[in-house]
Amino acid sequence: MRTAALIVAAGRGTRAGGDLPKQWQIVAGHSVAEWTLAAFENHSGIDRVLLVIHPDDAAHVPAGVDWVAGGATRDASVRAGLEALTAHDIDRVLIHDVARACVDTAVIDAVLDALDHSDGAAPGLAVTDALWRGDAHVTGTEPRDGLFRAQTPQGFRFDAILAAHRAHPGGAADDVEVARAAGLAVAITQGSEDNIKITQPRDFARAAAILKGRQMTAPDIRLGNGYDVHRFGPGDHVVLCGVHVPHDQALEGHSDADVGMHAITDAIYGALAMGDIGRHFPPSDPQWKGAESHIFLRHAVAMAQEQGFAISNIDCTLVCERPKIGPHAVAMQAALSDITGIEAGRISVKATTSERLGFTGREEGIAAIATATLVKS
Numbered sequence: 001m002r003t004a005a006l007i008v009a010a011g012r013g014t015r016a017g018g019d020l021p022k023q024w025q026i027v028a029g030h031s032v033a034e035w036t037l038a039a040f041e042n043h044s045g046i047d048r049v050l051l052v053i054h055p056d057d058a059a060h061v062p063a064g065v066d067w068v069a070g071g072a073t074r075d076a077s078v079r080a081g082l083e084a085l086t087a088h089d090i091d092r093v094l095i096h097d098v099a100r101a102c103v104d105t106a107v108i109d110a111v112l113d114a115l116d117h118s119d120g121a122a123p124g125l126a127v128t129d130a131l132w133r134g135d136a137h138v139t140g141t142e143p144r145d146g147l148f149r150a151q152t153p154q155g156f157r158f159d160a161i162l163a164a165h166r167a168h169p170g171g172a173a174d175d176v177e178v179a180r181a182a183g184l185a186v187a188i189t190q191g192s193e194d195n196i197k198i199t200q201p202r203d204f205a206r207a208a209a210i211l212k213g214r215q216m217t218a219p220d221i222r223l224g225n226g227y228d229v230h231r232f233g234p235g236d237h238v239v240l241c242g243v244h245v246p247h248d249q250a251l252e253g254h255s256d257a258d259v260g261m262h263a264i265t266d267a268i269y270g271a272l273a274m275g276d277i278g279r280h281f282p283p284s285d286p287q288w289k290g291a292e293s294h295i296f297l298r299h300a301v302a303m304a305q306e307q308g309f310a311i312s313n314i315d316c317t318l319v320c321e322r323p324k325i326g327p328h329a330v331a332m333q334a335a336l337s338d339i340t341g342i343e344a345g346r347i348s349v350k351a352t353t354s355e356r357l358g359f360t361g362r363e364e365g366i367a368a369i370a371t372a373t374l375v376k377s
């Protein structure tokens with residue numbers, strides 16, 4: 001099932017005012033059109049996005065966006081877009097006003113879901129205020145039952161809405177009117193008070209307030225894993241996740257053998273696709289002999305920050321029969337939090353035995369596995 005978003009942007013925005021048509025004006029750091037395009041381009045259920053513009057506006061179209069020229073009316077612009085989409089293998093189309101830049105995923109999803117059972121679907125909001133008839137004075141009251149305020153995106157089976165537009169004489173308020181004229185059933189889905197159409201000058205400030213906290217691009221989320229093992233040797237303590245833990249043996253290694261911190265460090269390098277500790281701190285290099293492992297972890301965190309990533313969480317599991325980790329887990333979280341700058345509530349340190357099986361069960365060493373999530377928004 002291939003779905004296209006057709007965004008009509010060929011209007012002149014005369015009611016909104018300004019030096020440019022409203023779709024090219026800046027709101028919350030981006031043009032109205034960029035916000036609207038991003039809502040559909042970032043949606044996993046949309047395969048193709050087509051913008052319909054006024055022929056004079058080509059210079060304003062963001063790079064990489066597909067566009068066609070529209071017509072003198074909204075329905076002529078929609079028709080031009082639908083005809084252009086016939087060149088592609090499209091099953092469903094969502095037709096949306098560029099001026100509704102605050103549309104969100106929930107509104108789009110509700111339309112897409114309803115299209116599984118209906119020829120058409122569009123978001124609406126039930127009218128809750130009383131309705132008057134009048135001019136300077138009220139001359140009557142209209143019942144509001146069963147009345148909805150219409151929004152976009154309005155979604156349809158592609159072939160059905162194309163045929164409906166081809167058959168329509170023009171002058172429709174929206175695509176639902178065109179669809180209904182062709183006998184198509186249109187389901188009403190949940191609209192949103194935020195899905196405003198920028199129409200008047202004051203609507204720019206309303207849209208800016210809604211869009212202020214939103215990200216334009218989908219966050220870049222990376223997951224990395226790390227695994228490490230160190231064998232036991234003679235000694236009286238181990239260092240695990242930055243904490244000195246008394247024990248009747250020590251862990252052997254080139255550095256301080258903090259197996260937990262090594263696994264975490266490798267998880268971060270892994271998320272960045274930057275290899276592992278050995279690549280950045282070769283064991284063959286004597287300067288790292290006996291090194292404290294926080295040096296490695298700090299380096300991995302700095303690499304993440306340099307690339308614009310925040311570490312969202314860390315989860316580390318230590319595998320050993322002894323020492324008992326539970327009594328030290330909070331201190332380990334705190335130590336890792338100090339080193340990484342990540343709040344302790346986003347760091348998990350836990351432990352398991354291996355039921356006396358294998359090398360950890362025979363207490364020959366300790367293993368650690370870790371995952372880290374990195375996010376760039």
Ligand SMILES: Nc1ccn([C@@H]2O[C@H](COP(=O)(O)OP(=O)(O)OP(=O)(O)O)[C@@H](O)[C@H]2O)c(=O)n1
Pocket residue numbers: 008009010011012013014015016023052070071072073074075077078096097098099100197198199
């Ligand atoms: N010839 C037209 C007229 C309108 N639209 C689009 O239809 C949507 C809804 O129209 P409206 O908000 O009325 O926009 P404008 O026509 O630009 O505004 P105005 O009436 O104030 O000039 C807008 O996204 C607008 O760009 C279009 O693609 N082609």
Ligand SMILES: C[C@](O)(CO)[C@H](O)COP(=O)(O)O
Pocket residue numbers: 074097149150151152173174175197199
């Ligand atoms: C399609 C529409 O957005 C539904 O509310 C609206 O009808 C288009 O804008 P206009 O102001 O009616 O031209």
